[in-house]
Structures are given as C-alpha cells and as structure tokens.
Amino acid sequence: MTSKMDVMEEEIEDRIDEKTALLSDKLSEILAGVEIIKYQQRSDETSKEWKSGELIPADRVVQSSTIKSGYDFGAEKAVNGNLATLFHTSCDLARQWFRYFFSEERAIGQIKVVNGVSDQHKYRLNGARVFVMTSDLHRRSCRADTITVREGDNIQAQTYYLDCTGNTGIGVEFVLDTGTCLEFKEIEVYAP
Numbered sequence: 001m002t003s004k005m006d007v008m009e010e011e012i013e014d015r016i017d018e019k020t021a022l023l024s025d026k027l028s029e030i031l032a033g034v035e036i037i038k039y040q041q042r043s044d045e046t047s048k049e050w051k052s053g054e055l056i057p058a059d060r061v062v063q064s065s066t067i068k069s070g071y072d073f074g075a076e077k078a079v080n081g082n083l084a085t086l087f088h089t090s091c092d093l094a095r096q097w098f099r100y101f102f103s104e105e106r107a108i109g110q111i112k113v114v115n116g117v118s119d120q121h122k123y124r125l126n127g128a129r130v131f132v133m134t135s136d137l138h139r140r141s142c143r144a145d146t147i148t149v150r151e152g153d154n155i156q157a158q159t160y161y162l163d164c165t166g167n168t169g170i171g172v173e174f175v176l177d178t179g180t181c182l183e184f185k186e187i188e189v190y191a192p
Contacts (some may be wrong), residue, residue, distance in 0.1 A: 001124035040073055053191035059171075065090040067181065070092040075099075078184045083095065083155065085117040088183040095183035099133065101171035101191060108164040111172060113147065115158035116183030122158060123149050128176045130162050132169040140167055155185075165192050 061075035066089065073088035075098060089096040114124050126149040131139035142164035150157055164172070172189055176182045 053109055056102055056106050056108070056189045056191055057190075060101045061087075062099050062101075063087060063182070064091055064095070064097045065093055066118050067091065078187045081186070083114065083185050086183055086185045088116060089181050090180040092176070094177065094179050096176045096180075098171075098174040098182060098184070098187075099171060100132075100187060102169075102189075105168060105170055107168050107192055108172065110143075110189075111142075111162040111164055111190070112186070112188040113160045113162065113174075113186040114155060114187075115149070115160070116185050118153040118155070118158045121181075122153075124178075124180045125149055125176070127178055128174055128182065130164065131173045131175065132164055132167040133171045133173050134167075134169045136170075139173060142167060167179045 006113055047052065053073045061079055063075040067073050068090065073086065077085040077089050077101065078087040078098065107134075111130055115122050117124075125147055128147045130145050131141055132142060142162055143166070144161075144163040147160050147162070152158060174182065174187075
C-alpha cells in the first residue's frame with residue numbers, strides 16, 4: 001500500500017521533472033539564440049580591416065592534401081605574395097587543413113585571407129575556421145575565427161580578416177570540415 005506521503009512525493013518528483021524539462025528547453029532556445037548572434041557578429045567582423053603590427057613571416061607551411069593536376073598547388077603558394085597563384089587541397093577528404101608555422105612563438109593580431117576563387121566555387125571556403133597552434137597538439141580559438149563567404153566576385157569582396165588578438169602560439173591552422181576543397185590565394189598573419 002502506498003501512503004499519502006508516497007503519493008505526494010511522487011507528485012512533487014513529477015512536477016520537478018516537468019519544470020526541469022521546461023527549463024532545459026528554454027535554456028536550449030536561449031543558447032541557440034546566443035550562437036546565432038555570435039555567428040552574425042563573427043560574420044560581420046571578418047569584413048573589417050584594421051591596423052595590425054608587422055607581418056609574421058611563415059617559417060614553413062603544410063597542408064592536408066594537394067589536388068592532383070598538372071599544376072603546382074602546394075602550400076607555399078598561399079604565402080608567396082602573388083595573387084595570381086593559389087594553394088589547393090584535394091576535394092575528397094572530410095577534413096582539410098592548412099598550417100602556417102612561425103620561426104618562434106609569437107603574439108598574434110589579425111589574419112588576412114584571400115579566397116582562392118571568386119567564381120561559383122568561392123563558397124567552398126565557407127565555414128573554414130582558424131585556430132592558434134599553442135603547440136603541435138593544442139589549439140585555441142580566435143575572436144573572429146570563422147569565414148562566412150560574402151557575395152562579390154573580386155579580390156576585395158573575397159578578402160577576409162580574422163581577429164586572433166590576445167593569442168600567442170607557434171603558428172595558425174585553418175580547418176574546413178565540410179568535405180570539400182580548401183584553397184587560398186594568400187594568407188598573411190600579423191602581430192598585434
């Protein structure tokens with residue numbers, strides 16, 4: 001036999017479960033809204049150029065893969081100062097990456113990225129994220145760290161600025177988890 005106290009206890013537990021579920025749903029809605037706001041802010045921030053310190057030259061650059069073709073699309077093409085060349089990964093891996101190593105640990109400010117193409121393939125770069133490599137194994141996010149490709153078919157429209165101010169590391173890594181190609185005309189990393 002269940003006592004009146006047991007019944008009341010079950011009713012209270014049921015109410016707590018209902019309230020917990022409602023609070024959980026509300027919290028999920030709030031967090032989703034915060035993520036949308038953060039995404040919009042990051043998107044807006046990547047179009048803003050600001051004064052940076054000196055260019056941090058690449059000591060070496062490497063990429064996850066290289067597209068097979070008769071042309072040279074190696075990682076060094078992204079740091080050669082020539083907008084007529086580009087680096088290009090293969091298009092068949094789930095995750096593509098590009099790493100830009102410094103000669104020593106450095107404080108990082110802004111990163112300038114010029115999209116590899118400005119035609120219908122420009123959207124391949126959409127969602128690419130940049131991380132500061134604090135060591136060979138550890139990464140840190142930047143303030144404005146995700147590229148949201150904009151309309152426009154010229155170099156100016158397809159140039160993005162990522163804010164990594166406040167981070168120190170041995171280099172930066174670009175990651176694209178969309179299962180498509182990663183390609184840049186040029187990448188420049190600046191001190192704060």
